[in-house]
Amino acid sequence: MFADIHDLLAKLRLEEFSDVVRHGPDVTLSPFRANYLCGMVEYAAGLKGVRPPSWTADVAPLRDPWFGTDLKSLRLHLLTNSPAPFRRRNIFIDSSVGTRV
Secondary structure, three states: OHHHHHHHHHHOOHHHHHHHHOOOOOOOOOHHHHHHHHHHHHHHHHHHOOOOOHHHHHOOOOOOOEEOOOOHHHHHHHHHHOOHHHHHOOEEOOOOOOOOO
């Protein structure tokens, strides 16, 4: 699911972006999925130089950190290199919209 959303956000032109992300999802997502989606949308908004949609501010960050790997040796790297929108949401990854691992 996130790969498809990634591809959509990465290819949207500036004119299309605000229309596509204007409203949040119309289904209930788990806290992790809601935060990951918000992180993607906020990151893409930053790349496009626009404000993220207001609904993303309504999603509270994860209470506990989530790391994109179980390898403890990579956690410091993820803590320092995760994109800011994901760090604010307590999600630690090393790539986002426009890049893939």
